[in-house]
Amino acid sequence: MICDGDRRWSYRDFDAWTNRIAHGLSALGLEKGDALALMSGNRAEFLAVYFACARLGLVCVPVNLLWRQGELSHVLKDSRARAAVVEAGLLAQFCAGLEDPAQLLGIVVIDGQAATAPDGIGDLPVLAFDALAAGQSSDIPDIAIEDRAPLSYLYTSGTTSAPKGVIGTHLAIYLESLGTAIDTCMTENDRLSVVLPLFHTAQLNALCTPAIAAGASMVIQRGFDATALHEAIENERISVLFALPMMIQQLVERQLAHRRNVSSLRLTVYAMAPMPEAELRRAIETFGCDFSLMFGQTEMSPVSTFFKPEHQLSHPGAVGTPAVNVQVAIMAPGGELLPTGATGEIVYRSPQTMAGYLHNPEATADAFCHGWFHSGDAGHFDADGILWFEDRFKDVIKTGGENVSSIEVELAVRAAYPDVLEVAAIGLPHQRWGEAITAVVVTQDGRSIDADTLLSAVRERLSPFKCPKAVIHVSELPKTATGKIEKAKLRRTYAAYYQ
Amino acid sequence: MICDGDRRWSYRDFDAWTNRIAHGLSALGLEKGDALALMSGNRAEFLAVYFACARLGLVCVPVNLLWRQGELSHVLKDSRARAAVVEAGLLAQFCAGLEDPAQLLGIVVIDGQAATAPDGIGDLPVLAFDALAAGQSSDIPDIAIEDRAPLSYLYTSGTTSAPKGVIGTHLAIYLESLGTAIDTCMTENDRLSVVLPLFHTAQLNALCTPAIAAGASMVIQRGFDATALHEAIENERISVLFALPMMIQQLVERQLAHRRNVSSLRLTVYAMAPMPEAELRRAIETFGCDFSLMFGQTEMSPVSTFFKPEHQLSHPGAVGTPAVNVQVAIMAPGGELLPTGATGEIVYRSPQTMAGYLHNPEATADAFCHGWFHSGDAGHFDADGILWFEDRFKDVIKTGGENVSSIEVELAVRAAYPDVLEVAAIGLPHQRWGEAITAVVVTQDGRSIDADTLLSAVRERLSPFKCPKAVIHVSELPKTATGKIEKAKLRRTYAAYYQ
Numbered sequence: 001m002i003c004d005g006d007r008r009w010s011y012r013d014f015d016a017w018t019n020r021i022a023h024g025l026s027a028l029g030l031e032k033g034d035a036l037a038l039m040s041g042n043r044a045e046f047l048a049v050y051f052a053c054a055r056l057g058l059v060c061v062p063v064n065l066l067w068r069q070g071e072l073s074h075v076l077k078d079s080r081a082r083a084a085v086v087e088a089g090l091l092a093q094f095c096a097g098l099e100d101p102a103q104l105l106g107i108v109v110i111d112g113q114a115a116t117a118p119d120g121i122g123d124l125p126v127l128a129f130d131a132l133a134a135g136q137s138s139d140i141p142d143i144a145i146e147d148r149a150p151l152s153y154l155y156t157s158g159t160t161s162a163p164k165g166v167i168g169t170h171l172a173i174y175l176e177s178l179g180t181a182i183d184t185c186m187t188e189n190d191r192l193s194v195v196l197p198l199f200h201t202a203q204l205n206a207l208c209t210p211a212i213a214a215g216a217s218m219v220i221q222r223g224f225d226a227t228a229l230h231e232a233i234e235n236e237r238i239s240v241l242f243a244l245p246m247m248i249q250q251l252v253e254r255q256l257a258h259r260r261n262v263s264s265l266r267l268t269v270y271a272m273a274p275m276p277e278a279e280l281r282r283a284i285e286t287f288g289c290d291f292s293l294m295f296g297q298t299e300m301s302p303v304s305t306f307f308k309p310e311h312q313l314s315h316p317g318a319v320g321t322p323a324v325n326v327q328v329a330i331m332a333p334g335g336e337l338l339p340t341g342a343t344g345e346i347v348y349r350s351p352q353t354m355a356g357y358l359h360n361p362e363a364t365a366d367a368f369c370h371g372w373f374h375s376g377d378a379g380h381f382d383a384d385g386i387l388w389f390e391d392r393f394k395d396v397i398k399t400g401g402e403n404v405s406s407i408e409v410e411l412a413v414r415a416a417y418p419d420v421l422e423v424a425a426i427g428l429p430h431q432r433w434g435e436a437i438t439a440v441v442v443t444q445d446g447r448s449i450d451a452d453t454l455l456s457a458v459r460e461r462l463s464p465f466k467c468p469k470a471v472i473h474v475s476e477l478p479k480t481a482t483g484k485i486e487k488a489k490l491r492r493t494y495a496a497y498y499q
Numbered sequence: 500m501i502c503d504g505d506r507r508w509s510y511r512d513f514d515a516w517t518n519r520i521a522h523g524l525s526a527l528g529l530e531k532g533d534a535l536a537l538m539s540g541n542r543a544e545f546l547a548v549y550f551a552c553a554r555l556g557l558v559c560v561p562v563n564l565l566w567r568q569g570e571l572s573h574v575l576k577d578s579r580a581r582a583a584v585v586e587a588g589l590l591a592q593f594c595a596g597l598e599d600p601a602q603l604l605g606i607v608v609i610d611g612q613a614a615t616a617p618d619g620i621g622d623l624p625v626l627a628f629d630a631l632a633a634g635q636s637s638d639i640p641d642i643a644i645e646d647r648a649p650l651s652y653l654y655t656s657g658t659t660s661a662p663k664g665v666i667g668t669h670l671a672i673y674l675e676s677l678g679t680a681i682d683t684c685m686t687e688n689d690r691l692s693v694v695l696p697l698f699h700t701a702q703l704n705a706l707c708t709p710a711i712a713a714g715a716s717m718v719i720q721r722g723f724d725a726t727a728l729h730e731a732i733e734n735e736r737i738s739v740l741f742a743l744p745m746m747i748q749q750l751v752e753r754q755l756a757h758r759r760n761v762s763s764l765r766l767t768v769y770a771m772a773p774m775p776e777a778e779l780r781r782a783i784e785t786f787g788c789d790f791s792l793m794f795g796q797t798e799m800s801p802v803s804t805f806f807k808p809e810h811q812l813s814h815p816g817a818v819g820t821p822a823v824n825v826q827v828a829i830m831a832p833g834g835e836l837l838p839t840g841a842t843g844e845i846v847y848r849s850p851q852t853m854a855g856y857l858h859n860p861e862a863t864a865d866a867f868c869h870g871w872f873h874s875g876d877a878g879h880f881d882a883d884g885i886l887w888f889e890d891r892f893k894d895v896i897k898t899g900g901e902n903v904s905s906i907e908v909e910l911a912v913r914a915a916y917p918d919v920l921e922v923a924a925i926g927l928p929h930q931r932w933g934e935a936i937t938a939v940v941v942t943q944d945g946r947s948i949d950a951d952t953l954l955s956a957v958r959e960r961l962s963p964f965k966c967p968k969a970v971i972h973v974s975e976l977p978k979t980a981t982g983k984i985e986k987a988k989l990r991r992t993y994a995a996y997y998q
Contacts, residue, residue, distance in 0.1 A: 012884070147646065147670075171646075178677035178823065182713050187684055188807075213823060214681055308687075324677070324712060385511075 001217040003236065004044040011215065014048065016138035022052035023141060024132035028125075029105045030083055032057030032143060035153060037076060037084040038199075039063035039094050042220050045110050045129060046198045047208065049085050053152075054170065057145045060152045061165075062199035065090070071155075072097030074162050078358060079153050085129065088112030095121050108132050147171040153358055154201050156298050165358030166298045168205070176301040176352045177209035179324035183306045184240065184267060184292070190216035191264070192240045193232065195224045195247075201302045202271050206294055207242045216240070226250040230260060237264040241289075244483070245275045252286045265289040267309075274307070274389075276414045277316035284313075295319045295389070299373060301352040304328065305387050317411050318382070319389045326350040328387060330380055335370035343380045343390060343405075347372035378405070397427035399435050404466045406487075409437055409458075413468070416457035419443045422477055424485045425468065430498045438497065439468040440490055442477055449473050470497070500716040502735065503543040510714065513547065515637035521551035522640060523631035527624075528604045529582055531556030531642060534652060536575060536583040537698075538562035538593050541719050544609050544628060545697045546707065548584050552651075553669065556644045559651045560664075561698035564589070570654075571596030573661050577857060578652050584628065587611030594620055607631050646670040652857055653700050655797050664857030665797045667704070675800040675851045676708035678823035682805045683739065683766060683791070689715035690763070691739045692731065694723045694746075700801045701770050705793055706741045715739070725749040729759060736763040740788075743982070744774045745920075751785045764788040766808075773806070773888075775913045776815035783812075794818040794888070798872060800851040803827065804886050816910050817881070818888045825849040827886060829879055834869035842879045842889060842904075846871035877904070896926035898934050903965045905986075908936055908957075912967070915956035918942045921976055923984045924967065929997040937996065938967040939989055941976055948972050969996070 002009045009017065030036065036058045040046045046062075053060040061079045063072060075081075076098055085108045086094045095118045098104070106125035113128065148169045155163035180186075184207075192211045196203035198220075211218050219236045221228055224247050232238060233251075243251070248270055255262060267290045268283070274293055275283070284291055290309035296302035305328060307320030322328040329337045330344040338344045353373045356364035367374055378390040390396070390405035397404045409425035422442040427435025439458075443449055451471040459467050472494060478486040501508045508516065529535065535557045539545045545561075552559040560578045562571060575583075575597055584607045585593045594617045597603070605624035612627065647668045654662035679685075683706075691710045695702035697719075710717050718735045720727060723746050731737060742750070747769055754761065766789045767782070773792055774782070783790055789808035795801035804827060806819030821827040828836045829843040837843045852872045855863035866873055877889040889904035896903045908924035921941040926934025938957075942948055950970040958966050971993060977985040 175674075175677070178674070178681060182677060182680045182685070185684060185686055186681070 002044055004220040018048050018051045019138050019140050020133035020136040021048050022055045023136035028083055030058055034082040035059040035061050035079045037061045037063055037081040039090050040087040042198050042222050055141050057143055057149055059150045064199050069097050073099050075155050078165055091118055154298050167355040167358055168301055169355050172301045172352045173205055175325050176205055177213040180303050181210035181214040182324045186210050186214035186216050188215040190239045191237055192216055192218045193238045194218050194220040195229055201298045205301055206303050226254050230254045233262050234260040239264050239266045241268040243270055245270050248283050252283050255286050262287055269294050274317050299354045304348055315386050318386045325352050340381050346375040346377045346379045397435050397437050399433045399437055400465055412458050412461040413439050417454045419447050424477055424490055426487050426490050428494055428497050436469040436498055438470050440472045501543055503719040517547050517550045518637050518639050519632035519635040520547050521554045522635035527582055529557055533581040534558040534560050534578045536560045536562055536580040538589050539586040541697050541721050554640050556642055556648055558649045563698050568596050572598050574654050577664055590617055653797050666854040666857055667800055668854050671800045671851045672704055674824050675704055676712040679802050680709035680713040681823045685709050685713035685715050687714040689738045690736055691715055691717045692737045693717050693719040694728055700797045704800055705802050725753050729753045732761050733759040738763050738765045740767040742769055744769050747782050751782050754785050761786055768793050773816050798853045803847055814885050817885045824851050839880050845874040845876045845878045896934050896936050898932045898936055899964055911957050911960040912938050916953045918946050923976055925986050925989050927993055927996050935968040935997055937969050939971045
C-alpha cells in the first residue's frame with residue numbers, strides 16, 4: 001500500500017494508475033528514450049511518474065529542489081528533457097530555469113488548474129496532471145525495454161564542476177531493489193517511512209524500490225518534520241525508518257520528552273555517515289530496534305555497503321560489509337588491489353553501477369579505470385572483512401609527512417566534546433606542518449566552546465600527529481544541495497588562517 | 500557456512516576453494532562455453548563445481564542419478580559435454596552411458612584414487628578431484644561472462660519425448676536467487692537443509708542459490724532420511740527446511756513419536772503439490788513454523804509462484820501468488836489473456852525464464868508463443884489474486900461434456916479418506932462418459948480400502964459429475980525420475996478398464 005496523507009493506494013490500484021499516467025505521457029508525444037524532468041516534493045505522484053517512465057522507456061530526470069537556477073538550466077539542457085511534470089507551487093521556479101521552452105512538448109502540472117500558462121514559455125502546452133491520466137487505459141503499455149536502457153539521469157552535485165548526469169539503467173536499479181530488500185530483510189509486512197526527498201537516489205532507489213520489490217507499504221511525508229514523523233511512527237505503525245543521523249537525534253529527543261508507542265519499529269536505516277557510538281547506543285535504547293548504516297553513491301544506484309546491526313556496536317565508526325550484488329575492493333593508484341588493512345581508494349564491481357555520465361565519455365572512462373568503479377573515497381578493510389571509510393580520496397590531510405584521515409579526526413572531536421553538533425576536519429596551509437589539521441565545528445544551539453578543553457580531550461583519543469592544531473567555531477558549515485560538507489570551500493575560506 | 504557432515508567451510512574458504520577448482524578445470528583445457536557433466540550425490544563438491552563452472556563460463560550439466568543408461572547417453576551427446584566430474588561410486592554407471600569417450604577432455608573423480616581408469620574409455624585422462632584443485636590459485640578467474648551466457652543445461656524428464664536441455668542463463672538464475680531470497684525472507688542467520696537432490700533445480704536453484712545470495716548456511720545431507728534429518732533439525736539448528744509433502748509427513752510422524760527440539764525452524768518450504776489441509780494443519784501444529792508451497796518448473800529457474808504462509812490456510816489447495824520477478828497470467832489457446840476466475844493455461848513473463856531448449860528452436864518457439872512462457876499447466880486466479888493450479892493443461896478429464904480438473908478430484912479423495920497416501924485421477928475411455936474419472940490410489944502401509952465408503956465420502960465433497968466412477972487400488976504409482984506421476988502410462992495400463 002502507498003499512503004500519502006489521507007490518500008491510499010493498494011499496489012494493484014497504484015499499478016493501474018501508473019499505467020494510465022504512462023499512456024497519458026505517451027499521448028503527449030513522448031517516446032522511448034525521451035527524457036522527462038520531474039520537479040516535485042514528496043507525494044505519491046512522484047513515484048507514479050517515475051514508474052510510468054519505466055514502463056514507457058522514458059528517462060526520468062528528478063529535479064533537486066535545492067538547485068539554483070543555473071543548475072536547473074544546465075540539467076534541463078544537458079538531459080535534453082522533452083517534457084516536464086511539475087508541482088503547481090514550483091512552476092514559476094521551473095519556468096525561470098527553462099531557457100528554451102521549445103525543447104519541451106509540454107508541461108504537466110500537479111495540483112494545478114493549468115488553465116493559465118506562466119509567462120515566458122510562449123505557446124508551450126500546459127496540462128493538468130489529472131487530465132493527463134483521465135480516460136487512459138489501465139493496461140501496461142506494450143513496449144519492450146532493454147535491460148540496460150536508461151531509467152534515470154540523476155545529477156550529482158559536484159563540488160568542482162557542473163552537475164553530471166548519472167545514467168541509471170533498468171537492470172542496475174532493478175537489481176539494487178532486490179539486493180537492498182535482502183539486506184534490509186524487507187517484507188510485505190513492512191511499512192517504510194518516506195521523508196527524505198524522493199528526488200534523491202537515497203530515498204528513491206535505496207529504499208522505495210526495495211519496498212516495492214518486497215511489497216512493503218510506504219508512508220510518504222512531505223519532508224522531515226520531527227513531530228509529524230514521530231506521530232506517524234505510532235499512527236502508521238512504521239516498521240522501517242529511513243533518516244539522516246541528525247533527524248534520528250531529533251526523534252530521540254522527542255521520544256525522551258514525549259513517549260509514543262514506537263514498538264512497530266524493527267529497523268532504522270540511516271545514510272551518509274556513521275553515527276557516533278554514544279549517539280547510536282542512545283538511539284538503540286530509546287527505540288529498541290536495529291540500526292543500520294547504508295553507504296553508497298548515486299553511481300552505484302546507490303547502495304554499496306550495508307552496516308549490519310550486529311556490526312554497528314562491535315565496530316563503531318566503520319561503514320559495513322558489501323551489499324548484495326556488490327564487490328568492494330581497495331585499490332592503489334596504479335590499479336593494484338590492496339590487501340586487508342591497507343588504505344587505498346574504495347572501488348566497486350557490480351551490476352548496480354551506472355552506465356556512465358551523460359555526454360561525458362572522459363569522466364566515465366576515469367570512473368571505470370582499471371575495470372572497477374572508482375568511488376573517490378579512501379578506506380580499508382579490517383581483519384573482520386568490515387570496510388572503514390577514511391576520507392574523500394583527495395581529502396586526506398597530509399601533515400608533517402603523515403597521511404591523516406579526516407573522518408578519524410572528526411569522530412574523535414565529536415566523541416570528545418558532546419556539545420559539538422557537526423565538525424569538518426580539514427588541512428590548511430602551514431609553514432611547519434605542510435597542512436595543519438583544523439577542526440571547523442558547529443555546536444549544539446550555538447553554545448560557546450572552550451578550544452583548549454576540546455583539544456586536550458581529543459588528545460586522549462588520537463595520536464598526537466592526528467590532533468587538530470586549532471578549532472574554528474562557526475554557526476553553519478557550507479553544504480551542497482544534497483548535504484555534503486563543502487570542504488573545498490572551507491579550505492578556500494580559511495586558507496590564510498595560519499599565515 | 501557450508502556444512503557437509505563434519506566438513507565445514509566459511510563462505511570465504513568456500514569461495515577460495517571454488518576458484519581453485521575453476522583454475523583446475525581451466526588447466527584441463529576447458530574454455531568458456533564448454534559443457535561439463537556433473538554426476539554426484541549431494542555433497543559440498545557438487546556446489547563447488549557448479550560455482551566453478553559459473554566463474555569460468557562453463558555450462559554445468561547435472562546428471563539425474565535416476566536416469567536410465569539411454570537417457571544419460573542422450574544427455575552427454577546432446578549437451579556436447581567436454582569433461583565430467585563424477586563420484587567414484589558412480590563412475591562405472593557414467594562410463595556405461597558414455598558412448599563416445601573421445602568427446603571428453605577428461606573425467607575428474609570425486610573421492611577416488613583415479614589411478615586406474617575404468618575399462619572401455621580408451622586413454623581418456625582420469626584425474627582425482629583433490630589433484631584438480633591442488634596448487635591452483637585462489638583468485639577469481641579473470642573471465643568476462645555475458646548476462647545471458649548459459650550457466651546450465653538442466654534436462655527435463657519428458658514423459659513423451661527424450662529429455663530436453665533447458666538453457667539456464669547467469670542472469671535468470673542470479674535473479675531467481677535474489678527473488679526467492681526475498682520471498683523466503685532468507686538472511687545470514689538462516690540454516691537451510693539440503694536433502695533433495697542437488698542435481699534437481701528445485702534444490703539447486705530454488706533454495707541453494709538464494710541461501711548463498713543472503714549468506715545463509717547450508718547443511719547438506721546425502722539424501723532424505725527421516726531419522727537423520729530429524730536429528731539435524733535439532734543438532735544443526737535448521738531454520739529453513741525444504742522437503743516434499745511425503746517427507747514432511749514422515750517427519751511429523753517421527754516428531755510425534757520422539758519429540759526433539761525443533762524450535763529453530765521458522766519456515767518449511769515444500770514443493771511440487773499443495774498439501775491437503777488437514778495434513779498441513781497437523782504439520783504446522785507439530786513444528787510450530789510457517790509453511791510455504793513453492794511452485795515452478797525448470798524452465799522458470801524454477802520458482803514461479805510462492806504460497807505465502809498467510810494464504811496457506813485461508814486458501815487451501817491453491818498454489819499461491821506470483822514470485823518476485825515473475826508475472827503470471829492465464830491465457831486462452833488463441834493467446835488472449837483471460838480475466839479473474841477464468842481457466843486457461845498458466846503463462847509467465849519473467850527475466851527468470853530459460854533462454855530456450857538446447858538445439859530445439861521449434862520447442863523453444865512453441866514454449867514462448869504469444870510472448871509468454873507456456874507452463875503447460877491449467878489454472879485460474881481467484882478474486883483474491885491467488886493462483887489455483889488445476890491440471891496439466893492437456894490432462895483435464897473430459898467427462899459427460901464437462902471439463903474436470905483432476906487435481907480437484909485428487910484433493911477430494913485424499914481429504915475423504917485418510918488412509919490414501921497417493922492418488923492419481925485420470926480419465927479412462929468409457930462408452931457413456933467419454934472419459935470416466937477414475938482414482939488410482941496407493942494406501943498407507945498398503946492397507947485395504949473400501950471403495951464404496953471412499954466414494955460416498957468423496958461425493959460429500961464434490962459435484963456428482965466430478966466424482967470418480969471407480970477406484971483402482973495399486974501398491975505403487977509409476978513416476979518419472981523427478982517424481983512426477985506418469986499419468987499417460989496409467990491411462991495406457993487401464994485403457995480397457997471400462998470396456
